[in-house]
Amino acid sequence: MQKSVHHDRISEQYQASSSQYDNVKNLPYAFVERETLLSGIPELTGKSILDVACGTGFYSRIFKRLGAEQVVGVDIEQSMVDVARQIEAERPLGITYDAVDAAALPVLGAFDVVAPIWAFVHAKDAAEYHEMVARCAANLKPGGLMVALCSNPDIDLERMAAYPRYGLSITPKDKHGDRQVIHIEMDVEPHVGFDGFFWPAGTTEAAMEKAGLVDVRRLPNRAPGHDIGMSDKGYYADFVANPPFALYTAVKP
Template sequence: MEVASPTPVGSPCCFPEPCCSPERSGMMQKTVHLDRISEQYQASSTQYDSVKNLPYAFVERETLLGGLPDLTGKSVLDVACGTGYYSRLFKRLGAEHVVGVDIEKSMIDCAREVEEKDPLGITFDVWDAARLPVLGEFDVVAPIWAFVHAKDVEEYYEMVLRCTRNLKSGGTMVALCSNPDIDIEKMSVYPRYGLSITPKEKHGDLQVIHIQMDVEPPVGFDGFFWPAGITEEAMARAGLVDIRRRPNLAPGHVAGVSTKGYWADFVANPPFGLFTATKP
């Protein structure tokens, strides 16, 4: 999933892809699992940014902002950048150098089209997070909804490790992941905030979910709810330290959310959790 006022993308993407051959982008060995993900994102790429106008996305944004360090003059790698919504936010927050990568070429095409029309100096490229090479030494690596698509725990670890290799010493990973403590029964309130999540079949021990956002036409994709401890263990195995889960935040409620307020039900049980860690 991927704040600044949201700018929906409302027209077809046509900016050409000049340099991402399958060999270069690590896409030669796509699996049935990845093909399914790709099909879902292709169907929604032209309007993916529009979901950032939905209420749930305001909580996602505030939670992410609460875990970011000061980006002034920093370099940022946005992993699973989609159409570049957060990449553009990072640039507007003062980052000097921003690179966005995503497995889905149609998303990158859209991101490049926006960049061509309103240049911010962001580079976009096609890469699978599970095959991500070292693209540089970044102050911040931000995998946002990237790990939710790992097909098994070893691929989850691999994604975290490859993201870590792109961090400079002292750099910060800011990872928006599925909520390991989700209460599935309480997800019934989600339509109030512009999305619905439907549990589907199990994939081994993992709960498969379908997330659908309330835009027209609807935007949706499948993913997994990963159990508690997986993200922290993966980060520790990758050599990261100071691993913390950050609090969920809502707009205008930095110090907390009223138990009776509009945001309370969602903030208490969001589909995501934000984890930060440091590379020694």
């Protein structure tokens, strides 16, 4: 798989953390990420799902255990895919993994659900953002659902000071056009960190609509133990009120 210089940098950052990447899923912030993401995933029994930017397969394995008949995971970084395949070999669930750049994602099938999880945050520009969304949409069957975990377009950079208590730190860097460049550090050893972007409001909705998707929605953030939303009190309140991510769903007509 040939990558651009931009995607080579992304790949290198993830390659350095591939062996311990699943450890970040045990940090407090990741429980909110998981609850929020899974709130948008429909009943999977007997369904097919494409996990885009699957990393080492953490969510792919959850999707399979939720009853999905077919799970395919793709990620830009070969070392991540290698770890996912090793876990699959040791504890087989019937998941297929491959090294694929979301910006060059081919049509791998007609899936009931396509779940790009943190995939779009690394698009090098608006054109590539739209291309990624379109390529994900092309893998949906009619009536299929896209569930996309993206950067939060309404992020309050000042309130990110609360993040370290939840296991991560995000440092704003220079702006690149209309995008806010950030560096993310996860509180695990060995080190896990990478760069990304906060995209402006409307970017995801516009890309989904351009890709021909309908019923575009942004879902509320969730936290463990809460059926819907979150009160303004409690351990997770500060994080849920200003998370680094936002969850969008859309349907292919």
